[in-house]
Amino acid sequence: MRKLLLFSTMVLAAGLTPAAMAAASPAPVSVQAGPTAQQLLAKTTSCKQISNGKYKTDDETGRTVAVCDAGSAVFWKADMDIDCDGQPTPRCNKTTDPWFQDGTAYPRSDGKALIADQTPYVVVPSISSTWNFEKSGLKGAGSCAVVYNNKVLYTVIGDTGPNDIIGEASYATAKALGINPDPKNGGVDSGVTYICFKNSKVSPIEDHGKSTSVGEGLAAKFVEG
Structure with a gap:
């Protein structure tokens, strides 16, 4: 995995008060709503490559992963590395994640960074000569479906990553899909399909209920199209 295997013991961040820890408790995340995993995957069996390389x-x-156009959506099939960036919590902080950054490319409605262990989000590669996601109709807070192990989770585009690596999502995304969310040694090496819907937006970005309802509708149209 991109994040090196240093050690697996997770330690709570120093200085977090009980109130702060309670505030950081993630809300329930819903999985498998709308079209089935099989219906979504049936739309990704062939790739009309839109990335300039892989x-x-x-x-x-x-370099093995292409970004593909699928009409009303863009998709890629990759691994999942764990993004724990954003507001620090007992699960995501500089102690639990040596690569931790306290910001995300796209903030919450209150202007603060996303909370990785609360909000299911995906990470898109930073704009480069390989692919400009904005020119493909994607943007921050855009709606995405993540499919893994016969499960579907509706998420948002919440952060950007390296310009030559793809396949990353938040702690909350991994946990909801049954993937080890530990930022040091979690994730999965393959089998994840990311489907992001063009010209979509979830508002507020941090509202998983809204991302689910928006995603269900867009996924239904995607499957029918």
């Missing part, structure tokens, strides 16, 4: 899934791997 992406790596990790620093040490070759």
